[in-house]
Amino acid sequence: MNWTDIVGNWNRHAAVGGGHDIDADSAYTLMCTACAPFARGMRHFALPALTFEADGATVTSPGDLLPTLDDASLSRYAARLDEHATSWRLGLTEPLFTDPHLWSRVRDLLMPLWHSDVGLPVLPVASELILAKSTVLCEPESTHVTLVAILSGEITLDGRSVSPGEVVHLPTEATTPLVTDGVSLALRLRVPVGRRLAAAEALKILTGVVAADAATAAEPVPQPPFPPPVRGHELVLATSDAGERPPHRPDFVAEAERLAHVWWAGRAGAAGLDPTPDPDDRPPLRPDDVVRLAAPILVTSGADPDTELWAVNGTTFTVGGPVPGQVLRLLRTGEPVPVERLCRDADGDPNGAEPLIDRLHDLRAVTVVEGAAS
Numbered sequence: 001m002n003w004t005d006i007v008g009n010w011n012r013h014a015a016v017g018g019g020h021d022i023d024a025d026s027a028y029t030l031m032c033t034a035c036a037p038f039a040r041g042m043r044h045f046a047l048p049a050l051t052f053e054a055d056g057a058t059v060t061s062p063g064d065l066l067p068t069l070d071d072a073s074l075s076r077y078a079a080r081l082d083e084h085a086t087s088w089r090l091g092l093t094e095p096l097f098t099d100p101h102l103w104s105r106v107r108d109l110l111m112p113l114w115h116s117d118v119g120l121p122v123l124p125v126a127s128e129l130i131l132a133k134s135t136v137l138c139e140p141e142s143t144h145v146t147l148v149a150i151l152s153g154e155i156t157l158d159g160r161s162v163s164p165g166e167v168v169h170l171p172t173e174a175t176t177p178l179v180t181d182g183v184s185l186a187l188r189l190r191v192p193v194g195r196r197l198a199a200a201e202a203l204k205i206l207t208g209v210v211a212a213d214a215a216t217a218a219e220p221v222p223q224p225p226f227p228p229p230v231r232g233h234e235l236v237l238a239t240s241d242a243g244e245r246p247p248h249r250p251d252f253v254a255e256a257e258r259l260a261h262v263w264w265a266g267r268a269g270a271a272g273l274d275p276t277p278d279p280d281d282r283p284p285l286r287p288d289d290v291v292r293l294a295a296p297i298l299v300t301s302g303a304d305p306d307t308e309l310w311a312v313n314g315t316t317f318t319v320g321g322p323v324p325g326q327v328l329r330l331l332r333t334g335e336p337v338p339v340e341r342l343c344r345d346a347d348g349d350p351n352g353a354e355p356l357i358d359r360l361h362d363l364r365a366v367t368v369v370e371g372a373a374s
Helices: 004-008 024-039 074-081 100-114 197-215 250-269 323-331 354-362
Strands: 015-018 049-054 088-093 126-138 144-152 155-157 160-162 166-170 178-192 290-293 297-301 307-312 315-320 366-368
Touching (some): 024 049, 024 074, 024 088, 024 100, 024 126, 024 178, 074 126, 100 178, 126 144, 197 250, 250 307, 250 315, 290 323, 297 323, 307 323, 323 354, 354 366
Antiparallel strands (some): 015 166, 049 088, 155 160, 290 366, 307 315
């Protein structure tokens, strides 16, 4: 993917870059699978979330208007829907975490962009798969930079036609929406840049630390009376005997910083995508299995001395001692490595790395090389 034009115009001017390799068929299959529960009735407060519009009106229960695996192709589904509406838009919010392979493709697509002058987003990058015909595909947002990867069909940006394989960048100050005349499939990524958005994320961290502190306090947390008294001064609570409470205590600040560090590492390992796919539950690897590194492993300092925090596909965990470093050096060569080799030190003695390697396998950080002999 060539991000040069987009990086040069980041959050200033609309721009188009080319070269993404996200597969339209895989994205369409994911949409069909994700729509199956909605075809049986709308699901509220669930992810992926679905919106469906036809002829300018929101359809709250689209039912059989949604694509299914019986619609063998995008064109077949579009032809079926043409019998019911002249224009329509189907949007699935946060579908990527249900398909680890597609999620990884998007993560790999974004990594070079964040490693440029743009920098890594601190807040989560939201995703949406959009399938539409003869309508507005998406509009710019005042708080998010919008990246739209065209997977199938063509869209129009300020009179310019944008084709499959290209990515559109819309800054926060953009005023022109993306429009499609024919049938188009696109992936929209919403990159948060609004300054006030970080406050909500910080509040989550602070609330978690305060709640944990209250749960372990030596005394119950005082609560104001209800209903409240007539005069305001009765709401002033008596002095607590539990000592100084957050957020002024040094241990509170340290815990908030630690939690923020863990969250940042997870986001960085996922290229900002959130939510992330759940780990697999795979059988333990055999000593004669041959594996190869399949996803980047972010390594940062741990909370305790002689420990490291590893982030893999959005999941973080702590490792300690010399063995993880030895395993990582062998994997980062890019060459296939027998599991038995990873589980022995330089002298050939067992090093106890089996649980670590099995965990990396469950997190899809390593993959078995089929047909390779140890």
